[in-house]
Amino acid sequence: MKQSRAIIINGNPDGMRVAAASARMSTQQGTAREVYERSPGDERDLKLLYKVLASGHKSVIEHQTLSIAFNDVSVLSEQFLIECRLASFTVKSRRYVDFGAAGWVCPEGLTEAQRALYDRTMAARFEDYRALMELGVPKEDARFVLPYCLRSNFYMTLNARELIALVCAMLYGRGKGFAEIEDLGRQLKAQFDAMYPGVIDAESKRCPRYAPAPLPESIRLGGDRAGDAELIDAPEDTEGFLDAVCAFTGRFPMSDAGAHGHALLTDARPRELELLHYTFRVKRVSLACVTHFTRHRMVSLLVPPVSLALAEGDYVLPETVKAIPEAEAIYRRAFEAQGLAARQAQEMGMSMENLSYFALSGHQLDLMISMNMRELVHFFRLRACRRAQWEIQGVAWRMLKLLTDREPNVFKYLGPSCVYGPCPEGRMSCGRPYKNLWEEEGKNEA
DSSP, X not given: OOOOEEEEEEEOTTHHHHHHHHHHHTTSOXXXXXXXXXXXXXXXXXXXXXXXXXXXXXXXXXXXXXXXXXXXXXXXXXHHHHTOSSEEEEEOOTTTSOOTTOOBOOOTTOOHHHHHHHHHHHHHHHHHHHHHHHTTOOXXXXXXXXXXXXXXXXXXXXXXXXXXXXXXXXXXXXXXXXXXXXXXXHHHHHHHHHHSTTHHHHHHTTOOOOOOOOOOSOOOOOOBOOOEEEEEEOOSOHHHHHHHHHHHHOSOOOSSHHHHHHHHHTOSOOGGGGGOEEEEEEEEEEHHHHHHHHTXXXXXXXXXXXXXXXXXXXXXXXXXXXXXXXXXXXXXXXXHHHHHHHHHXXXXXXXXXXXXXXXXXXXEEEEEEEEEHHHHHHHHHHHSSTTSOHHHHHHHHHHHHHHHHHOHHHHTTOSSGGGTSSOTTGGGOOSOOOSXXXXXXXXXXX
């Protein structure tokens, strides 16, 4: 069986010298270039960095950047890693790529009987995936029966400070208890130690305690349920607040907030919008849909443990599957069989951490997300677009409807990119720009 691998494939070779120069910058005379040229680029730089990092000035090591290739890791680990917000990711798309031969990760420490049940169960779900596509179900909908042990491949680029925090989380924080995540953390630590010996060890002693969320104790067999969204916190008077902040900056001397909103949406630097915050509870979205929310960086996001989705047992049911009776029968049986197999594995003594791998991509979770209005503009431009995946598109329109009902003079201007100007999709454009934003309101609501 292939091992999940984390490989640092690129690190700016002069990163340590730049980091050391930044450590000298605040205490030495000279221009930025002169201070850099005085940095020797040897072990003296490393000693200086040890000293500065120990004093709590960690920003200096952010000048060291690293790119990592994650090879054949589980989607469970992928979800953990992409929650690292100060990083860049490119993930192989399960909407467009056939994952029928991708294989799966098997957690460590299973008994022979547990391993036999595990492999038999996961093989059956891959067969269901292939059978659905043979019946004409698109890959983006067939993927909902793929388990979270599915092997994924992606790139990640981040600075060294964020890598140190990530490795500590993998080894000593919320990743601890998941053998695969811990092993990936050890791989990254060994490679980083070769560049900066002892830095992670020193930081690990200062790691704050992480209180894990409680894991479910039982597994139920659910059914298909529709998603929804609820606006749980918002400013009392968005119009009035926009009037106030625009009066403060003096950039938009207009008489009504609606005019402010329209001007700000097309402005190159709409910082005024960042002062307005909105919090949603998004209900019953698939684990696959959760990743769409996770990829937005400028948000505050609360996602329960993946094992809760398995334990609740409810799942999304695509229209493309419902349209084919044979496909619907395969799809429903897949979720029922997965729940029964997970129950059996639990009775055999498998831990809830390892049972997380039984969760299917179509299993549902609730999440809570808070965004400022500037990020909401970006979110709706991407997620309300006709080319967005249908589930996240439906939830986005539901969220937008909640906002528009509350403050119509402001939020009537938000929507997909075609509302503001030319479509950015190029040759991939749907060719049907919105003329009236709510012309398909009934169709688009989640």
